Amino acid sequence: MFKLGLIINPIAGIGGSVALKGSDGEGLAEQALSLGAKAKANERAQLALEILKPYAAQIHIYTASGPMGEDTAKSLGFNVSVVHHLGMPESGGKQISSAKDTENTVQALLDEGIDLLLFAGGDGTARNVCNKVSDQFPVLGIPAGCKIHSGVYAVTPKAAGRVVELMVTNQLVTLTDADVMDIDESLFRDGIVKAKRYGEMQVPSELRYVQAVKSGGKESDELVLQDIAADVINQMEEQLFIIGSGSTTAFLMEELAINNTLLGVDVIQEQQLIMNDATEPQLWQLIESSNQPVKLVITLIGGQGHIFGRGNQQLSPRIINKIGKDNIIIIATKTKLMALNARPLIVDTGDSETDKMLSGFMTVTTGYNDQVLYPVASPQ
Structure with missing residues (x-):
């Protein structure tokens, strides 16, 4: 059984459509919602997980409650275990996860002994994951944020699903080190782009022969x-x-x-x-x-x-x-x-x-x- 850890940052990228340039920062998610923004991170994660539906019997998903993974995974018919529970929203409010929720979920998933951590978000989410994950543990990002400067993300949500599919079907998957990058959103909103490297994580990619090879494609x-x-x-x-x-x-x-x-x-x-x-x-x-x-x-x-x-x-x-x-x-x-x-x-x-x-x-x-x-x- 493939033990897949799943984290969805449900508010990732929520500020993009209403010109807030992201979702990082206190009160930004609430402001975006008040302006009519729609959270789409779960839709992005669903595109990746749909690739894996034919292998549902071979996969057990460990995730956080509600919009952080449980809802989407269960809706697609996967076997799901919840390792972290979000607090209840205030009366009439929406359930919004925090960076702490992401980090606590990462730790709980690592304690479960998962094989891969798949997460949907943007550069801020990648930073949260990087804070808890060793650079020798495989992770893969589903792009769902406004800004994707980090190299830990697949090029598209479906591409993320395809890479996990390779792992589930026991095909060779090369591991590569990728930088976790993010920009200062407060400066970005003033038109200044300033990126910073926060660390690196190990990501699975499609098999590449990077060793010396003979003309027939065989390894020397x-x-x-x-x-x-x-x-x-x-x-x-x-x-x-x-x-x-x-x-x-x-x-x-x-x-x-x-x-x-x-x-x-x-x-x-x-x-x-x-x-x-x-x-x-x-x-x-x-x-x-x-x-x-x-x-x-x-x-x-x-x-x-x-x-x-x-x-x-x-x-x-x-x-x-x-x-x-x-x-x-x-x-x-x-x-x-x-x-x-x-x-x-x-x-x-x-x-x-x-x-x-x-x-x-x-x-x-x-x-x-x-x-x-x-x-x-x-x-x-």
């Missing part, structure tokens, strides 16, 4: 493996790196000029070997005594897709949980992933709770600064 395996190795090596600092088994991880060790255990697990620190062919108790002792996060680098078994439970039983459930999902680095070429024919990566740790924790979508490093989201599942 050695060049791609070099790029993958360079990306991982670039992350190596003082903490421990546990290197799992497999030919792809072996190439990484070769690039470091370190003898590795092809069918075992090695440990390096500051790009130096500190333990060869480690056992589960040895790994546990190392992790327990470490005063900083430990990284785990693994790859998949070609043709099968297993990342845990085949050839790396040293990586036990207690070790995996101690390391944490966010500290697991999966490396593989796109060619190797595509050979799975959209089948998910398999986790079979022997512990159902650990398998459940790992299931969903995980980032796979497929080149230098090139990552894709790929589904992970436990055996049925």
Whole structure:
């Protein structure tokens, strides 16, 4: 089941039609409504979600109450869970969400373990999301504001739906970093455009081969493996790196000029070997005594897709949980992933709770600064 987080800023862009140049600022939404403006963010979100209707049985939407997502998602027949409730409007008034509602919803969605956060709004909404989301968590914006300077939005609402469709159908989706930008609306209303960068977020885009390719569109395996190795090596600092088994991880060790255990697990620190062919108790002792996060680098078994439970039983459930999902680095070429024919990566740790924790979508490093989201599942 694909866990889709949904946030709709129902007042996004509401000031555009009545020449208020946006909706940010105290009292702006109320002023726009008094001038006859119509909120259209839910209509924009509906265009994106309609693309996903054929996959409704495969998607569970987590969202906020009423106009922040619940109403639109339910009207289209999706399974919906509400994680944040808007306060009741004053008598005779309209229910208007705030930046705090957006941020609280983002946090609640992250706590639910969603696979992707889809939000409808403008640059102000993107800023609110960015305040709560790590730059390593995938988000995608549905354009619904007056101004869209940020790179986290799809070009159209339907385009946003198409990108999510790729993810739901287990196709490779490249992750890219995109800037969150916004302008000073008070200056903008005086005719002054002053943009500012507020951060960046990770967004899924359609698959692009950014690695070196041969004339037939095939990846050059050695060049791609070099790029993958360079990306991982670039992350190596003082903490421990546990290197799992497999030919792809072996190439990484070769690039470091370190003898590795092809069918075992090695440990390096500051790009130096500190333990060869480690056992589960040895790994546990190392992790327990470490005063900083430990990284785990693994790859998949070609043709099968297993990342845990085949050839790396040293990586036990207690070790995996101690390391944490966010500290697991999966490396593989796109060619190797595509050979799975959209089948998910398999986790079979022997512990159902650990398998459940790992299931969903995980980032796979497929080149230098090139990552894709790929589904992970436990055996049925």
